[in-house]
Amino acid sequence: MSAPAHRPSLSPWRHALGGGLAAAAALLTMAATAWAGLALLGAGALAPLSRLVPALVSLAAGGSLTLEPPAGAGAPADAQGLAGLLGGGGGLGLAPTGELAVTPLTLSFLGAAVLAIGFFRPLRGRARPTPAMLWARCAGALAVTGAALAVCAHLARGTARLPGSLRDRMGGGAGADLLARFGGRGGDGLAPGLSSVGFSADAAATVLLGLLGAAAVLAVGCLAARRTALPRPLALSRLRRRWNPVLSALTGTAAAVCCAVPVAALLAGALAPTGRERVAEAAGAVLLAGPQPIAVLLTAGTGTSWEARVQRLQPEGGGLLGLLASGEPGGGAGGDRVVDPGHLAPAGIPLWAFGLLLTLLLLSAAGYLAAARTPARTAREDAGLLLGPHTDTALRTGAVAGAAALVLPLLARGGLRIGVELMGREVGGLRAALDASPGPSALIAFAVAALASYGGSRLHGHRAGRRGRRTGRPRRRSRARSRHPARSRPRSRAARAPVRRGRPCGLLRGRRAVPASRTGHHGIRKAAEHRT
Numbered sequence: 001m002s003a004p005a006h007r008p009s010l011s012p013w014r015h016a017l018g019g020g021l022a023a024a025a026a027l028l029t030m031a032a033t034a035w036a037g038l039a040l041l042g043a044g045a046l047a048p049l050s051r052l053v054p055a056l057v058s059l060a061a062g063g064s065l066t067l068e069p070p071a072g073a074g075a076p077a078d079a080q081g082l083a084g085l086l087g088g089g090g091g092l093g094l095a096p097t098g099e100l101a102v103t104p105l106t107l108s109f110l111g112a113a114v115l116a117i118g119f120f121r122p123l124r125g126r127a128r129p130t131p132a133m134l135w136a137r138c139a140g141a142l143a144v145t146g147a148a149l150a151v152c153a154h155l156a157r158g159t160a161r162l163p164g165s166l167r168d169r170m171g172g173g174a175g176a177d178l179l180a181r182f183g184g185r186g187g188d189g190l191a192p193g194l195s196s197v198g199f200s201a202d203a204a205a206t207v208l209l210g211l212l213g214a215a216a217v218l219a220v221g222c223l224a225a226r227r228t229a230l231p232r233p234l235a236l237s238r239l240r241r242r243w244n245p246v247l248s249a250l251t252g253t254a255a256a257v258c259c260a261v262p263v264a265a266l267l268a269g270a271l272a273p274t275g276r277e278r279v280a281e282a283a284g285a286v287l288l289a290g291p292q293p294i295a296v297l298l299t300a301g302t303g304t305s306w307e308a309r310v311q312r313l314q315p316e317g318g319g320l321l322g323l324l325a326s327g328e329p330g331g332g333a334g335g336d337r338v339v340d341p342g343h344l345a346p347a348g349i350p351l352w353a354f355g356l357l358l359t360l361l362l363l364s365a366a367g368y369l370a371a372a373r374t375p376a377r378t379a380r381e382d383a384g385l386l387l388g389p390h391t392d393t394a395l396r397t398g399a400v401a402g403a404a405a406l407v408l409p410l411l412a413r414g415g416l417r418i419g420v421e422l423m424g425r426e427v428g429g430l431r432a433a434l435d436a437s438p439g440p441s442a443l444i445a446f447a448v449a450a451l452a453s454y455g456g457s458r459l460h461g462h463r464a465g466r467r468g469r470r471t472g473r474p475r476r477r478s479r480a481r482s483r484h485p486a487r488s489r490p491r492s493r494a495a496r497a498p499v500r501r502g503r504p505c506g507l508l509r510g511r512r513a514v515p516a517s518r519t520g521h522h523g524i525r526k527a528a529e530h531r532t
Contacts, residue, residue: 007126012136019140022118026111027148030057033107040284051158058156058201060107061149062209067098067418070159070198095421096197102414105291109258112217120225131231138218142211149210153203161196224248246396249369253362262290295412300342301355302405303441308339313419313429360452367397367456394454401449402442409436
């Protein structure tokens with residue numbers, strides 16, 4: 001049966017349009033997910049969602065938000081304390097400043113997944129494109145990504161009201177008495193000018209890092225994509241043939257984890273016997289930052305040291321502000337909190353142990369899949385390689401896992417710093433951060449991934465061998481040879497001659513045809529001799 005005919009490939013302009021549509025679909029998916037998460041969190045009461053959604057998309061692309069005093073902010077006319085005495089304006093009012101740098105990994109993952117599917121899936125079933133067509137498709141995707149992220153960064157600006165919990169934390173500790181003196185509030189909280197803050201996205205960082213991320217997704221997709229039509233030099237290249245099984249297995253495993261963990265968390269929250277009133281907020285948080293705890297758990301299992309810190313900012317010493325704040329020496333030390341997530345033991349076992357066990361299971365499954373997707377080697381390839389197939393799969397998986405152990409902490413960490421400035425000096429504020437120190441995690445991840453994937457590859461080879469022994473029929477062949485010992489001897493070239501259809505080639509005995517070379521002119525006699 002002839003192979004099905006492939007559809008003709010598209011023109012370069014249509015390839016460029018297809019790449020642009022894939023990038024647009026990815027950004028729209030990110031925006032829709034951000035809107036759903038913010039709606040579940042009730043963030044519409046703090047700022048318009050039309051401003052918060054572009055801000056979250058900019059953060060997911062790798063940018064950051066700059067916190068600044070809101071437009072028209074200043075000390076109110078009825079301000080009390082030293083700020084009212086000094087007249088408020090002229091730089092003497094209290095002004096919030098800071099920075100927010102965190103990556104909502106759910107949005108980043110969905111954007112990368114939709115971009116890869118929209119880019120490579122339409123190529124399936126078509127004729128192989130030329131390298132120029134693939135470059136045109138990449139150019140269209142990157143052009144739309146850069147333009148859309150620039151628009152998002154421009155729209156990601158506005159004013160947001162600070163949550164009550166954040167205002168309470170900023171209102172206590174070191175510098176609280178100084179804020180009260182200048183803001184005209186005693187123990188009732190912060191001044192009215194500090195109840196809201198303006199935000200704006202860094203357009204240059206958003207566009208640059210977004211383009212780098214999209215290019216990385218397309219580059220990895222060219223090596224990891226399966227059952228798609230790629231240019232012949234790329235599809236038959238040595239790099240793709242050797243790395244495709246490992247990369248496709250690892251990306252598939254990571255995608256399954258990123259999809260399964262938020263669903264499991266949402267179901268666990270919905271079925272919880274208590275706290276049903278907070279289910280919507282928990283669902284919104286998981287929808288925006290679901291892969292973050294998983295990244296912390298997996299990297300903690302491979303030796304990465306994590307630190308979650310909440311710290312009140314101390315007033316800068318010296319001058320008049322240092323003299324006014326000296327009345328509370330070390331007053332904010334009691335409010336600081338530092339936690340090592342890897343050493344928390346909710347069930348008596350540290351989380352890094354659970355992370356190590358989960359890493360072993362996932363990488364064993366990835367090794368099994370990589371071995372199943374690795375094509376059989378020829379004798380020439382086996383002779384030219386020093387390593388066996390299982391060792392080769394293990395080393396490649398370990399190399400990818402070691403690189404991931406360095407990249408994941410950069411993506412999962414984040415921080416918020418919001419301070420209060422007076423006359424150009426910081427007099428208080430709050431800092432919350434999740435920092436990571438990789439250390440030797442790359443080497444540990446390489447060793448763990450190599451061992452786990454080697455075990456998975458060995459398991460696949462063992463199961464494939466058992467399956468082959470079950471499907472084979474060695475007993476029937478041995479019986480036939482015992483009944484007809486003459487057939488076990490090697491036959492001559494004439495006896496191995498194929499039977500041609502459409503012409504008389506000999507006499508048939510049951511299901512076996514006697515070649516014409518054995519019949520000759522006296523076909524009946526020679527056929528009888530052949531049967532005996």
